[in-house]
Amino acid sequence: MQLLDGKALSKTIQKEIKTAVEQRIQEGKKRPHLAAILVGTDGASQTYVGHKVKMCKAVGFQSTLLQLESDTSQADLIKHIQQFNENEDIDGFIVQLPLPKHIDVNTITEAIDYQKDVDGFHPQNIGRMAQNSPCFLPATPAGILELLARNKIETSGKECVVIGRSNIVGRPMSLLLSRNNYPGNCTVTLCHSRTQDLAVHTRRADILVVALGKPEFITADMVKEGAVVVDVGITRVADASRKRGYRLAGDVKFDEVAPKCSYITPVPGGVGPMTVIMLLLNTLRASDKE
Numbered sequence: 001m002q003l004l005d006g007k008a009l010s011k012t013i014q015k016e017i018k019t020a021v022e023q024r025i026q027e028g029k030k031r032p033h034l035a036a037i038l039v040g041t042d043g044a045s046q047t048y049v050g051h052k053v054k055m056c057k058a059v060g061f062q063s064t065l066l067q068l069e070s071d072t073s074q075a076d077l078i079k080h081i082q083q084f085n086e087n088e089d090i091d092g093f094i095v096q097l098p099l100p101k102h103i104d105v106n107t108i109t110e111a112i113d114y115q116k117d118v119d120g121f122h123p124q125n126i127g128r129m130a131q132n133s134p135c136f137l138p139a140t141p142a143g144i145l146e147l148l149a150r151n152k153i154e155t156s157g158k159e160c161v162v163i164g165r166s167n168i169v170g171r172p173m174s175l176l177l178s179r180n181n182y183p184g185n186c187t188v189t190l191c192h193s194r195t196q197d198l199a200v201h202t203r204r205a206d207i208l209v210v211a212l213g214k215p216e217f218i219t220a221d222m223v224k225e226g227a228v229v230v231d232v233g234i235t236r237v238a239d240a241s242r243k244r245g246y247r248l249a250g251d252v253k254f255d256e257v258a259p260k261c262s263y264i265t266p267v268p269g270g271v272g273p274m275t276v277i278m279l280l281l282n283t284l285r286a287s288d289k290e
């Protein structure tokens with residue numbers, strides 16, 4: 001069994017981005033600029049955005065964080081988005097999800113200029129992704145592709161099972177792995193909450209991508225010998241033995257599944273660190289469009 005070490009790979013790519021930024025500056029170009037809009041005070045969202053800002057600094061990007069009150073109206077949020085769309089200094093920006101209930105996420109996603117949509121959630125980017133045309137790929141599935149590619153994992157003709165059909169992970173993952181590309185060319189099955197007898201599907205998987213958000217849901221008996229297992233799930237589970245009172249758990253029961261796998265991602269240190277780095281890569285690409 002080999003670990004798919006997202007932490008190590010993300011550090012490698014971080015250095016590559018930093019070098020590319022330094023080269024841009026030497027060529028007299030401007031620093032890539034990533035902006036983020038955070039609505040409300042959700043603790044996890046604040047942590048995620050804070051980390052993104054920190055990572056921008058680490059690679060030499062400029063960053064802007066716009067924090068809005070949780071009762072900000074949808075119309076006001078759209079006004080801010082339009083300002084970011086028109087601001088030529090901003091190469092790419094994100095609106096941190098989830099949004100407060102009174103705001104419609106699809107309306108907000110569509111208000112973002114798709115050429116600055118470095119989260120890759122705009123229908124233009126999703127449509128282009130489906131067509132295999134140039135676009136911004138959503139960061140988590142893109143990070144998984146990068147993990148597969150840089151570890152030279154064969155995907156062509158493989159049976160791939162994706163669990164979870166969210167717009168940000170499962171569904172784009174299933175599209176990407178079915179494209180005529182490397183990594184891709186898999187025969188993909190997309191499983192979800194209404195799937196009957198899930199284990200029948202998972203046991204056939206050469207590549208199993210798990211993104212449902214249920215800690216340690218996938219057990220050894222559900223996994224094929226020699227499978228590549230990618231665990232996207234991150235859930236805080238109460239743990240009194242830890243200083244912070246919780247631990248991060250994946251969707252896969254790592255200890256019993258890992259011995260059966262050819263490759264597996266740990267949680268933490270697998271998919272998570274790749275997600276932020278792919279957002280930065282998208283922003284670097286957005287700044288190249290100048």
Ligand code: NAD
Pocket residue numbers: 140163164165166167168169170191192193194195198211212213214232233234235271272273275
């Ligand atoms: P989501 O809640 O939007 O979707 C969960 C999906 O799981 C749904 O499509 C649902 O149909 C499916 N599902 C639920 N119960 C099921 C069952 N019993 N059998 C089969 N399918 C079932 O989740 P999401 O936003 O895609 O996130 C999934 C997990 O990945 C969460 O733990 C989240 O924290 C994590 N995540 C991690 C990263 C990262 O960077 N590592 C990024 C995004 C999400």
